[in-house]
Amino acid sequence: MSMEHMAQPIPELGEFIIANKDKLRNTGQEAEMNRLLTAIKLAAKVVNREINKAGLADILGAAGNQNVQGEEQQKLDVFANHKFIQALVNREVVCGICTEEDDDFIEVNKDTHFVMLMDPLDGSSNIDVNVSVGTIFSIYQRLSPVGSPVERRDFLQPGRNQIAAGYVLYGSSTMLVITTGDGVHGFTLDPSLGTFFLSHRNMRYPAKARIYSVNEGNYRAFPEGIKQFLAECHDDEAGPFSLRYIGSLVSDFHRNLLQGGIYMYPPTKKDKKGKLRLLYEANPMAYLAEQAGGRATDGFDRILDIQPSELHQRVPLMIGSAKLVDRVDQLMRQHSPDCRLHANQLAPAN
Ligand code: AHG
Numbered sequence: 001m002s003m004e005h006m007a008q009p010i011p012e013l014g015e016f017i018i019a020n021k022d023k024l025r026n027t028g029q030e031a032e033m034n035r036l037l038t039a040i041k042l043a044a045k046v047v048n049r050e051i052n053k054a055g056l057a058d059i060l061g062a063a064g065n066q067n068v069q070g071e072e073q074q075k076l077d078v079f080a081n082h083k084f085i086q087a088l089v090n091r092e093v094v095c096g097i098c099t100e101e102d103d104d105f106i107e108v109n110k111d112t113h114f115v116m117l118m119d120p121l122d123g124s125s126n127i128d129v130n131v132s133v134g135t136i137f138s139i140y141q142r143l144s145p146v147g148s149p150v151e152r153r154d155f156l157q158p159g160r161n162q163i164a165a166g167y168v169l170y171g172s173s174t175m176l177v178i179t180t181g182d183g184v185h186g187f188t189l190d191p192s193l194g195t196f197f198l199s200h201r202n203m204r205y206p207a208k209a210r211i212y213s214v215n216e217g218n219y220r221a222f223p224e225g226i227k228q229f230l231a232e233c234h235d236d237e238a239g240p241f242s243l244r245y246i247g248s249l250v251s252d253f254h255r256n257l258l259q260g261g262i263y264m265y266p267p268t269k270k271d272k273k274g275k276l277r278l279l280y281e282a283n284p285m286a287y288l289a290e291q292a293g294g295r296a297t298d299g300f301d302r303i304l305d306i307q308p309s310e311l312h313q314r315v316p317l318m319i320g321s322a323k324l325v326d327r328v329d330q331l332m333r334q335h336s337p338d339c340r341l342h343a344n345q346l347a348p349a350n
């Protein structure tokens with residue numbers, strides 16, 4: 001047999017997850033999780049197709065209504081939200097779904113184990129200018145019994161309870177990056193086959209970490225601890241750090257994961273809780289960051305330990321290479337202790 005035929009096959013997403021050790025091993029729920037991931041893959045491909053032709057179709061621009069947080073929805077936000085919900089509802093692979101775009105959670109199949117939370121289109125202000133956007137998802141086992149309708153508490157779990165989390169990045173190529181608790185793995189879509197193939201096994205933050213990503217236009221409104229950290233980025237003894245900010249968490253996070261760096265959405269004087277949403281953005285990205293050897297905090301406390309109190313709760317986010325996140329936390333504790341939000345809202349150890 002020629003060498004060509006003996007090469008190791010490159011696994012696609014479904015094959016890889018089945019073969020992988022994860023939190024679901026031997027629970028009997030592996031098949032259900034696999035059906036759920038299949039639904040996510042399908043919706044991602046449909047959204048990817050629409051995004052790719054966004055410049056052609058009459059799909060750009062505002063949809064003319066606002067989401068529950070008073071933000072203008074873009075047409076593709078609505079489309080992506082609809083496609084992901086449709087894929088999960090039609091296949092009845094979850095007991096409930098909650099998305100950034102909907103006021104409340106949606107009940108699906110009460111006889112299943114998982115709830116999914118998602119930001120169907122992240123970075124949506126970038127669509128009109130042909131810059132990368134993403135989808136973020138987060139999966140938990142329900143707390144309420146299987147066979148009963150899904151409950152609010154099933155969605156309001158601390159992030160450390162996540163069974164799986166990931167994102168789809170609609171970039172120069174389309175990637176699905178996922179963790180099921182056994183490292184972070186990246187799959188790249190082969191558009192000709194419509195298949196996500198393993199391209200980045202066991203992604204880890206590199207030791208070098210010299211990128212910072214923050215909307216520095218808000219500088220004056222930042223707490224002193226953040227200003228001090230930015231001063232250190234500007235005046236590092238090895239030369240200034242590079243500022244890279246796309247304004248799409250998925251893209252900024254992805255670059256920093258590959259190249260080493262920190263993404264920050266700090267509190268400001270006006271928005272003391274920052275901008276990002278704990279359940280749809282901070283928690284899934286925090287789980288991925290930790291699984292890749294990084295960290296994620298609100299400037300003081302570990303994101304994954306925060307006990308959520310509402311579905312659309314916002315939270316400051318410092319995420320990326322561990323040493324940079326540690327340094328921000330140090331400076332926040334030293335200079336801005338009044339900004340600590342969650343000292344009394346951490347979930348007790350379980
Ligand atoms: P979304 O498009 O889902 O509302 O999220 C946008 C978020 C995040 O992806 C991005 O990093 C941040 O908002 C950008 O905010 P600023 O424009 O305030 O920098």
Ligand code: MN
Binds near residue numbers: 249281
């Ligand atoms: Mn978002």
Ligand code: MN
Binds near residue numbers: 100120122
């Ligand atoms: Mn969004």
